[in-house]
Amino acid sequence: MAPHANWKGFLRLSLVTCPVALFPATSESEKIAFNQLNRSTGRRVKYLKVDADTGEGVSSEDIVKGYEFEKGQYIEVSKAELEEIALESTRTIEIDEFVDRSDIDPRYLIRPYYLRPDGKVGHEAFAVIRETIREMEKVAIGRVVLTNREHIIALEPLDKGLVGTLLRYPYEVRSEQEYFDEIQGVKVTKDMLDLAKHIVNQKGGRFDPEKFEDHYESALVDLINQKRAGKTIGPKEPPKGENVVDLMEALRRSVGQEATPARAAKPAKKSKKAGPSQKEMLMPITGKKQAKELAAKKPAAGTRSKSA
Template sequence: MAPRANWKGFLRLSLVTCPIALFPATSESEKISFNQINRKTGHRIRYLKVDADTGEEVSSDDIIKGYKVDTDSYLEVSKDELDNIALESTRTIEIDEFVPRSEIDDLYLVRPYYIVPDGKVGHDAYAVIRETIRSLDKVALARVVLTNREHVIALEARDKGLMGMLLRYPYEVRDPAEYFDDIQDVKITKDMLDLAKHIVEQKSGHFEPEKFEDHYEAALTELLNAKQKGMPVKAAKKQAPSNVVDLMDALKKSIAGGTRTPARAAPKPSKAAKKAPIKKRKAG
């Protein structure tokens, strides 16, 4: 089944407009997930919305939004008030400018989306916008409203389509000086740097994401398969990291150990293991 679009609207470059749809470019739904269950009954846990002071359950009709101004005071904000300030760009991604991709700090990157034509019309206009972006070797900065908030999105050509990357606002990016200022200035000798570079050369390769192994996911799969079959669960062997006493000695030992045969990668999770291993027991 094809995924559902997160957003549908229009992409506009000056007077050129076409209908489009946004789809998440990544997904975590394939990962193993767990439900919370009642140990005594085997039933799933359901969370209730309760008043923090009285402990009584509150119906959805009686729940409104509030902005905390101090310990016990909130500014109530109604749905109508929020609708009154809704942005006009709710259904249009308006391209504002073009900038070099290299100028966008990775700290500002949030989430990628695939942007495709919506329906049979508008493919010509879509292609014009896509090829314009591609020919400039830049990304297009635009605005899009998702979940009632306006976001900046960077558009770039990707294969036959467009990829949009949501960007953070400056106030969402923390100042690195708050974290890095206390790091000590240490003088590294040339011999140490040469040894470290040699280790890097031993481990150098190319970016091949298909070689990535999610070892925890594989361990979860093995655990669930064993439990389904009623087999004992083996505890994973964990090796505690050793304290570095002599940095130069550690670098030399790293080089000596760099030629060893790498450990066998953990097996990839099987499709069968993705099925929920826990079945609800009937209330009796």
């Protein structure tokens, strides 16, 4: 089932307009999430919204927004007042300009969304806007209101739809100078660069996200399964760093190391088969991502398995 749209409105290029819907292009829901527990009871901890002075609970309908202009002094702003300053971009993504993709500094990128026509009408107008951006090899820049704030959005064609990436405003991006000023101006020799380039060429490849594994997520799954099986978890030794004395020697050794093919990883040892009484207790978890993939492979509902 497709996720719910984060935003619905119109996409407009001059006089060409079409209804569109905006969907999140990424998800964090597949990652393992922890609850906070009371150590003494093992029960979940809940958070209550309370008055900072009295400590009494406050219901949602009694909570309003406030801006602190002085210590302890607030200006209340109601929902109706916020709606009064609603911008046109609340309901319409107006394309303001077209720029080269290389002009967009990566520091300004926030997160991507998928944009598609909303409903059965407007597909032709949507296609005109999409193919215009594609043919011109440009990125369309517009504005959209999400979570009550206006964002800059960069639109690019992707297959039959558009990808819209939210961009930061200049005041949200810190200057690099306050971090880079203390970096020493080191002269890199041609020999060093040649060796380093050789290592880069040996590691050359094509970006394929399917090759990357979330090792921390896998470690979490393994940790939880070990604890469910009653195993004692001991601390691991931290990795030991090497003290590089001769940079040229380190580069030469790196070149030799990359030239040597990596040994095949040893297959993991099979875990001991659990007894009948342990089967439910020791059933390993797979993590939300793996569980989602397994669920997609299961037979459709209504297909009964034969009883043993």
